[in-house]
Amino acid sequence: MSDPILSVQHISIDYGFDEDATHAVTDVSFTLGRGEFLGLAGESGCGKSTLAYGIANILRNPANIVSGEILYYGKNTPPTNILALSGAALRAFRWNELAIVFQSAMNALNPVLSLRAQFRDIFTTHRPHMSRKDIDQRAVELLQMVGIAPDRLHSFPHELSGGMRQRAGIALALALNPDIIIMDEPTTALDVVAQREILSEMIRLRQNLQFSVIFITHDLSLLLELADNVAIMYAGRIVEYGDRRNLYTHARHPYSYGLLHSFPPLRGPAKKVFGIAGSPPDLRALPQGCAFHPRCPMAFAACQSALPILKTADPAFPAQQTACHLYDTALRATPPTEEDIAAAYAANSQRRGMRV
Amino acid sequence: MKDVNTPILTVQGLQKYFPVGQFGLRRRYLRAVEDVSFSLYPGKVTALVGESGSGKTTVARVLARIYDPTSGKISLDGQDAGAIAPRAYRRKVQMIFQDPFSSLNPATSIAYTLSRPLVAHGHATFSNVHQFLPELLQRVSLTPAEQFLKKHPHELSGGQRQRVAIARALAVQPEILLADEPVSMLDVSIRLDILNLMTQLKEEEKLAILFITHDIASARYFAEETLVMYAGQMVEGGSSEEVTQQPKHPYTQLLLSAAPDPDRLADPAAEIPVLPARGEIPSLVNPPSGCRFHPRCPLAMDVCKERFPQRTNLENGHWVHCHHVQSAE
Numbered sequence: 185m186s187d188p189i190l191s192v193q194h195i196s197i198d199y200g201f202d203e204d205a206t207h208a209v210t211d212v213s214f215t216l217g218r219g220e221f222l223g224l225a226g227e228s229g230c231g232k233s234t235l236a237y238g239i240a241n242i243l244r245n246p247a248n249i250v251s252g253e254i255l256y257y258g259k260n261t262p263p264t265n266i267l268a269l270s271g272a273a274l275r276a277f278r279w280n281e282l283a284i285v286f287q288s289a290m291n292a293l294n295p296v297l298s299l300r301a302q303f304r305d306i307f308t309t310h311r312p313h314m315s316r317k318d319i320d321q322r323a324v325e326l327l328q329m330v331g332i333a334p335d336r337l338h339s340f341p342h343e344l345s346g347g348m349r350q351r352a353g354i355a356l357a358l359a360l361n362p363d364i365i366i367m368d369e370p371t372t373a374l375d376v377v378a379q380r381e382i383l384s385e386m387i388r389l390r391q392n393l394q395f396s397v398i399f400i401t402h403d404l405s406l407l408l409e410l411a412d413n414v415a416i417m418y419a420g421r422i423v424e425y426g427d428r429r430n431l432y433t434h435a436r437h438p439y440s441y442g443l444l445h446s447f448p449p450l451r452g453p454a455k456k457v458f459g460i461a462g463s464p465p466d467l468r469a470l471p472q473g474c475a476f477h478p479r480c481p482m483a484f485a486a487c488q489s490a491l492p493i494l495k496t497a498d499p500a501f502p503a504q505q506t507a508c509h510l511y512d513t514a515l516r517a518t519p520p521t522e523e524d525i526a527a528a529y530a531a532n533s534q535r536r537g538m539r540v
Numbered sequence: 541m542k543d544v545n546t547p548i549l550t551v552q553g554l555q556k557y558f559p560v561g562q563f564g565l566r567r568r569y570l571r572a573v574e575d576v577s578f579s580l581y582p583g584k585v586t587a588l589v590g591e592s593g594s595g596k597t598t599v600a601r602v603l604a605r606i607y608d609p610t611s612g613k614i615s616l617d618g619q620d621a622g623a624i625a626p627r628a629y630r631r632k633v634q635m636i637f638q639d640p641f642s643s644l645n646p647a648t649s650i651a652y653t654l655s656r657p658l659v660a661h662g663h664a665t666f667s668n669v670h671q672f673l674p675e676l677l678q679r680v681s682l683t684p685a686e687q688f689l690k691k692h693p694h695e696l697s698g699g700q701r702q703r704v705a706i707a708r709a710l711a712v713q714p715e716i717l718l719a720d721e722p723v724s725m726l727d728v729s730i731r732l733d734i735l736n737l738m739t740q741l742k743e744e745e746k747l748a749i750l751f752i753t754h755d756i757a758s759a760r761y762f763a764e765e766t767l768v769m770y771a772g773q774m775v776e777g778g779s780s781e782e783v784t785q786q787p788k789h790p791y792t793q794l795l796l797s798a799a800p801d802p803d804r805l806a807d808p809a810a811e812i813p814v815l816p817a818r819g820e821i822p823s824l825v826n827p828p829s830g831c832r833f834h835p836r837c838p839l840a841m842d843v844c845k846e847r848f849p850q851r852t853n854l855e856n857g858h859w860v861h862c863h864h865v866q867s868a869e
Contacts, residue, residue: 450799460730
C-alpha cells in the first residue's frame with residue numbers, strides 16, 4: 185500500500201436529528217492511498233453519494249455528520265481533519281486539494297455561463313494573481329487534456345453533447361491539480377461508447393497527473409475494470425472491501441456476489457442470471473441485525489439478531505474484508521464457497537416463481 | 541394458439557423525418573430514421589441496439605403510433621396499420637417507457653392507473669374492474685397485491701414502478717410490447733429481475749417484444765434477434781448470438797468493445813480496451829453521405845462516402861450493410 189492521502193475514520197452521517205434521524209452512512213472507515221483508484225459501489229440509496237459529499241465536507245442541513253473524522257495528508261503538511269475546516273481554510277482546501285465531478289453534467293455546469301466564464305470562476309477565486317490571458321491559456325490546455333477542441337471554450341453547456349459536458353466537468357475538476365478527485369456516477373447518463381471514451385481518458389490522465397480517485401457507481405462491472413480497490417456499500421455500511429481481482433474471483437458477501445452476477449455475460453456461454461430479489465431497504469426502518477438479511481438467500485438465525493462487523497474472512501486474503509456472519513467460525517463451521525452462494529441464489533429465484 | 545413463425549408485425553422501409561427550422565424559406569428535415577425494415581414474431585424478442593441519437597426510440601414511437609411515419613409500410617396481422625383505428629391498434633400494441641419515475645401519474649393510485657386501460661379497452665367496467673387488479677399485479681410479481689393497489693408511485697422503488705408500468709401494458713392484453721430501454725434507469729441489481737419477468741411473460745403469453753437498449757450484453761441475454769442501428773440506418777442484424785459473438789460491422793464491434801466486461805479480469809493478459817475519441821453521432825439534419833458511420837469508421841474507404849452499402853447476407857440469417865464486408869466476400 186502506498187502512503188495514505190485520505191483516511192476516513194468511523195464516519196456516520198444522518199439526515200435529520202435525534203429520533204427522527206435517518207442514518208444514511210454508519211461507521212464507515214477506509215483509507216485511500218496516494219494515486220489509488222477506489223471504487224464505491226452499491227444500489228441507489230445505500231449512502232454512497234452521501235459519503236462522498238461528506239468527505240468533501242459539502243453536506244448541508246438536514247444532513248449532519250454525527251461522528252468520525254476524515255484526515256487529509258497533504259504534501260509536507262501535518263494531517264488535517266477536513267471536517268474541522270471552515271471558512272477560508274475550507275475554501276482553500278476545496279478544489280485545490282479535492283475536486284468533484286458530479287453525476288449529471290447537465291445540471292452541474294452553469295447553463296447561463298460559457299465554459300470560459302466557468303473556468304474564470306475557478307481561477308479568480310483560487311488563483312487571484314492570474315491574468316485573464318493566463319486563465320484562458322490554461323483553460324484551453326485543460327480542455328485539450330480531456331479531448332475538447334479549444335474553440336469550444338466559448339460554448340455554453342447546452343451546445344455540448346452529454347459526453348462533452350462530462351469531459352468539461354472533468355476539465356474543471358482538474359483545473360487546480362487536485363490530489364483527490366471524487367467522481368459521482370460520472371457516466372451513468374451516457375451510453376456505452378461515450379462512457380468508454382471518458383473512462384479511457386480518466387485512466388490516461390491519472391497516469392500522467394497521479395491523482396487519487398474515489399469513483400462512485402452502481403455498476404460493479406465498470407469498477408472491476410478500472411479500480412484498484414472496491415468497497416461495496418449496503419444500507420449505509422461497507423459490507424465488503426477488497427482488491428478488484430479478489431472480489432472478481434471470489435466475492436464473499438452474498439450481496440457482493442449478487443451485484444457481481446447481476447449483469448449478463450457479454451462473452452462465453454449464455455447462462456441464466458438472477459439479480460438480487462427485493463429492493464433496497466428503507467433507511468428509516470432498517471431490519472434488525474444484518475440489513476441485507478431479508479434479501480439474502482443464505483440468511484440464518486444469527487443474521488436477524490446480530491450485526492456483522494467488517495473483518496478478514498479468509499486469512500489467505502488479509503486485505504479482503506467482509507461483514508458477514510457466514511464467515512464467523514463461531515456461528516458456522518465451514519464458510520460457504522462461491523458455488524454455495526450461487527446455488528442459494530438459484531434456489532431462491534425458483535421459490536419466487538421464476539423459471540431457471 | 542398463435543403461429544410463432546408468422547410475423548405479427550412487419551415494418552418495411554420505414555422513414556421518419558422531423559421538420560426543423562421553420563423560419564427560413566426552405567424547410568429542412570432531421571432524418572431520424574432512414575429505411576428500417578424488420579418483423580416481430582409471437583414469443584420472440586427482437587432487440588434494437590444503438591447509441592443515443594441512433595433513432596431507435598423514434599422507431600418504437602412510430603410503431604406505437606405516437607408519430608406518423610414519413611414513408612414506409614407497417615402491417616399488423618397482415619393488415620395495413622394506417623387503416624386500423626388507433627384504439628384498435630393499441631389494443632394489440634402497447635409500450636413500456638424508459639423512465640418509470642415519470643411514466644406513471646404521480647397523483648393517482650396504482651389501482652386507478654391499472655384500471656384505466658382495462659376499462660378503456662373494454663375488458664372490464666368501472667363497477668367490476670377491481671376484481672381484475674390483484675391478478676394483474678401477481679402476474680408482474682408484485683405481492684401482496686392489495687397493499688400495492690392503494691399506493692401511489694412515490695411510495696414504490698424504481699423496480700416496482702417499472703413492474704406497474706408493465707402491468708399497465710399487460711392490462712390491455714396486447715400481442716406486442718414495445719419496451720423502450722425498460723431497465724436503463726434502474727439499478728443494475730434490479731435489471732435482471734425485470735428482464736427475467738419479461739422473458740417469463742413472453743413465454744407464457746407468446747408476446748412479441750421489441751426491446752430497445754444500448755446495452756448489447758442484455759440484448760444478447762434477452763433477445764433472440766438483434767438489430768444494430770446507427771444514425772437512423774440499420775447496419776447489422778441476425779440472431780443475437782451471431783451478432784454479439786461474431787460482429788461484422790465496425791460499429792457493432794465498437795459497441796462491443798466499449799461495453800464493460802468484468803470477465804476480462806479472468807484473463808490477466810487481457811488489456812482493458814482504450815477507445816480513442818472518434819467523435820459522436822453526426823448531425824441528422826446534414827447527415828454524412830453514403831454510410832453514415834464513415835467519419836468514425838477505422839476501415840472507411842472512398843466508396844463509403846459515396847453510397848450506402850447494399851445488404852450482404854452471411855450464413856444463418858446474419859446480414860450486414862458494410863462495403864468492407866462486401867468487398868471481402
